[in-house]
Amino acid sequence: MTVFIADFPIIGMVRIQTGLLMTNFETGGFVKKSTTLMVLVFSLTICCFSEISSAKKLMAHYMPWYQSQPFRGYWGWHWTMGGALNPPTTYASHYKSLFGLYDSSDPHVLASQAILMKFAGIDGMIADWYGIEDFWDYGLIRDSTNAFIPYIKRAGLEFSICYEDATVKNMLNEGHFTTRSQAIAHGVSVMQWLQTNYFTDSAYLKFDNRPVLLCFGPQFFTDSEWTILFSTLDPKPEFFPLKFHTPFTMRIGEFDWPSPVGGTTPSSPTSSSSIISSLDTFYNRANNYHWAHYFAGAFPKFHDIYAEAGLHSSYGYIDDEYAAFGTTYSYTLDRAFQSSADVVQLITWNDYGEGTIIEPTEEDGYLYLEITQQKRKQYIDPDFQYNAEDLRLPVRLYNLRRENLNYPQIMALLDEAEDYLFADNLQDAEKIFNQLECNTLLSGDIDYDCRVDIDDLSTLSLAWLSNSESSEWNPACDISQTSDGIINFLDFAVLAENWLQIAP
Numbered sequence: 001m002t003v004f005i006a007d008f009p010i011i012g013m014v015r016i017q018t019g020l021l022m023t024n025f026e027t028g029g030f031v032k033k034s035t036t037l038m039v040l041v042f043s044l045t046i047c048c049f050s051e052i053s054s055a056k057k058l059m060a061h062y063m064p065w066y067q068s069q070p071f072r073g074y075w076g077w078h079w080t081m082g083g084a085l086n087p088p089t090t091y092a093s094h095y096k097s098l099f100g101l102y103d104s105s106d107p108h109v110l111a112s113q114a115i116l117m118k119f120a121g122i123d124g125m126i127a128d129w130y131g132i133e134d135f136w137d138y139g140l141i142r143d144s145t146n147a148f149i150p151y152i153k154r155a156g157l158e159f160s161i162c163y164e165d166a167t168v169k170n171m172l173n174e175g176h177f178t179t180r181s182q183a184i185a186h187g188v189s190v191m192q193w194l195q196t197n198y199f200t201d202s203a204y205l206k207f208d209n210r211p212v213l214l215c216f217g218p219q220f221f222t223d224s225e226w227t228i229l230f231s232t233l234d235p236k237p238e239f240f241p242l243k244f245h246t247p248f249t250m251r252i253g254e255f256d257w258p259s260p261v262g263g264t265t266p267s268s269p270t271s272s273s274s275i276i277s278s279l280d281t282f283y284n285r286a287n288n289y290h291w292a293h294y295f296a297g298a299f300p301k302f303h304d305i306y307a308e309a310g311l312h313s314s315y316g317y318i319d320d321e322y323a324a325f326g327t328t329y330s331y332t333l334d335r336a337f338q339s340s341a342d343v344v345q346l347i348t349w350n351d352y353g354e355g356t357i358i359e360p361t362e363e364d365g366y367l368y369l370e371i372t373q374q375k376r377k378q379y380i381d382p383d384f385q386y387n388a389e390d391l392r393l394p395v396r397l398y399n400l401r402r403e404n405l406n407y408p409q410i411m412a413l414l415d416e417a418e419d420y421l422f423a424d425n426l427q428d429a430e431k432i433f434n435q436l437e438c439n440t441l442l443s444g445d446i447d448y449d450c451r452v453d454i455d456d457l458s459t460l461s462l463a464w465l466s467n468s469e470s471s472e473w474n475p476a477c478d479i480s481q482t483s484d485g486i487i488n489f490l491d492f493a494v495l496a497e498n499w500l501q502i503a504p
Contacts, residue, residue, distance in 0.1 A: 055380045056337060058372065059160065059205070059295075060117060060349040060358070062125040064104040064144035065137060071103035077137055078353060081309035092305050093352035098360040098395050100402075104144035107151075108401045112394035113349075114151035115421045116359065119386040119394065120369040121376030124158030124205060126214060126345060130167045132193050133186070135176050138167055153203045154422055160205035161198060162214035163190070169220040187221060187229045195233050206238075207252070207293050207342065213237035214255055214295070217245055226250065240295060243282055253294030255345055256282045258356065260302045260316030269317045270302075272324035279335050286340065296336035299347040300329040300368050303355030315354070320364075329358070329368050330375070337379040346372070366391045390426060396433045397421065410436060431455070445498075446476050452498040460495060463487045 067076025069087065079085070079101055081092040087101050102109045117125065127145045130138040145161075152159050168183050177183045198204050199211035206212060218241055221229065230236045230250065238252040245254075259278040261270040286294050302318035318328065325331040336344040348356045358368035370388045377384045397417055404410040413432050420429035434449035446456040459477060466472040467486045477487045484490065 056296075056341065057123040057158070057205075057343045058121060058346060058376065059158070059343050060122050060125045060346040061128060061162065061351075062148070062349045063128050063351050064148055065128070065130075065141045066102060066104045066144075066350075067137070067140060068101050068103035068106070071106045075101075076103075076140070081305070081311050081353070084310045091352075092309055094303050094305060094355050095352060095357055095361045095363050097350070097352070097357070098362065099398055105140075105147045107147070108398055110148045110151045111418050111422075112398040113359065114148070114155040114157065115394040115397075115418075116369065116391060117152075117157060117349075118155040119390045120372045121381070121384055121386065122157070122346065122372065124160065124203075125152055125349065126160045126162050126205075128164065128216065128348075128351075129161045130164050131190050133167075133171065133176070135167075135171050135174075149201075149203075158203050158205045159198075159201075160212050160214065161194060162216055163194075164216045164219075165221050166217060166219040172220075184221070184225055184228060187225065188232065191229045191233055194237075199233075199237065205343075208238065210235045211237045212240065214240045214242075215245075216242055219245075223249065238293065240293075243285070253286065253289075253291035254282075255295035256297030258297070258299045258302045258318055258347060260318045262313075262316050264316040264318075265314075266303070266317055266319070269319040272322040275318065275322070275328070275332075276324070279332065283335070283339050293342045295343045295345045296339045296341035297345050297347050298329060298332040298336045299356050300358055300364075301355060305353055305355070327371070330371055333371065333375045337375065360391070360395060385424075393421060393426060393429060393433070396437075397429070400433060400436055404436075446495075451500075451502045452495060453500060456495060460487065460491060 063078070065076070065078045067074065068079065069075050075087045079087045079091050085091055091101055099109050099112065104110075125148070127148070128141075129145055130141045132142055133139065149159055165187070168177075168187060171177050171186075172180065172183045177186060194213070195211075204211055218226065223246065226239070227250065230239075236250070239250050240253055240255050241251055243254045243256055256279070259270075259274075261274055264270045283296075299318070301320040302316065304314050306312050307314040320328050322328065322331075333344065346358055348354075348358070350357055350359050357364075358372065360366045360369065366388065369391050373384065373386060373388065373391075397414060401411065401414050404414070413436070417429040417432040420426070420432075431449055434451065438445075438450035441450070445452050446459045449455070459474065463472050463474040463477040464487055466474070468475075474487070477491055478485065481490075481494070
């Protein structure tokens with residue numbers, strides 16, 4: 001990149017943003033000399049010969065652990081909390097997804113979730129992953145993760161793994177392994193499986209050309225055992241434990257997580273000062289340890305169901321709004337974007353048990369994904385193409401599929417709409433949805449989508465002045481009050497009378 005001051009071409013494309021001032025220089029463009037511009041260009045020349053750091057990535061922490069009776073014939077543990085609750089009447093959450101009590105292997109759910117992530121401005125997902133063993137629901141979580149990844153890749157997103165090594169402790173305690181040596185050997189097999197199946201995937205998240213592995217802990221393996229687990233891997237992963245969990249020497253950095261104060265409740269929540277202090281401590285820790293990479297965290301709230309489900313006492317409560325800083329999600333996102341972290345981990349996409357959900361719910365609607373869009377535009381991409389209305393389309397797709405499972409022709413249309421959404425052809429997808437949802441037809445609504453608009457005018461124009469003997473004839477366009485077998489101004493008048501009307 002070459003930069004010249006005043007009346008000289010700027011080669012390449014540069015975006016300068018300082019405070020409220022943003023100046024775009026297009027390839028081959030010219031600039032005029034000014035004090036402000038000279039200061040900006042001078043600042044730019046300091047870094048223009050070195051690589052400018054890439055924008056932060058937004059990665060949603062994703063739970064692939066739900067099983068639903070409508071999809072597979074029974075309700076899984078994460079909807080029942082071990083049978084204490086009775087879905088669909090009672091279920092393990094204070095919140096309910098707009099997808100209902102879904103199954104994490106349902107392809108219709110997975111397609112809509114991947115599209116939603118893309119439309120929200122999220123770069124990928126971090127799967128909360130329980131390993132490869134068919135023990136308890138661990139194998140189901142493995143299979144649901146495998147089912148989701150093709151949709152993530154189809155949306156152009158990335159993925160990574162957050163390994164729950166507490167699963168190995170559970171298997172050892174339950175006699176699935178009889179010795180710790182067997183448990184360690186299993187850990188080695190897990191890492192080799194990850195390298196074969198995930199780490200080499202072009203869509204897998206990498207830093208410095210090395211795969212990124214998070215661990216929710218560690219809660220079982222020791223420092224020396226992690227060295228054994230990684231010993232056969234090439235390249236070895238960049239390892240990120242949960243904050244404060246290990247002094248492990250191979251740790252690259254850590255990831256943050258909500259810290260509700262024990263004993264807090266909706267009527268007496270974790271204080272704003274505690275939230276601020278927790279964030280300050282983590283970011284100061286990152287600076288003091290000079291981590292090359294780390295994961296900032298943003299979360300909407302914390303409202304678990306554990307006490308109500310009879311599992312154990314609540315971990316505490318974090319409110320969604322505070323007088324000190326406003327919406328918790330907006331505040332934690334701002335702090336994350338203003339940090340030096342490489343990745344902002346959104347905590348979480350769908351942990352209904354702990355109430356940290358950003359996917360659309362009956363209680364909060366699309367609020368958190370709309371905020372995500374706004375923050376992406378503010379901090380990463382001012383020209384981000386998707387808007388709040390676009391977020392409704394993947395949910396409409398899922399709901400229409402759920403309503404029409406027994407109608408193959410309609411399901412084929414919805415498969416086509418899914419293809420349109422993945423291909424960013426939102427207009428044609430919405431047209432299909434409008435047609436299927438339309439119950440009241442308007443005069444002039446030639447394409448039966450409950451609205452009279454440019455699509456109807458276009459269809460009418462293609463049949464203009466045709467009659468039943470013409471190749472251009474379209475009987476749907478013969479909309480005059482008395483059908484006369486010709487497409488003319490009488491038909492146009494009907495369309496014009498209802499122009500831009502939408503049926504109730």
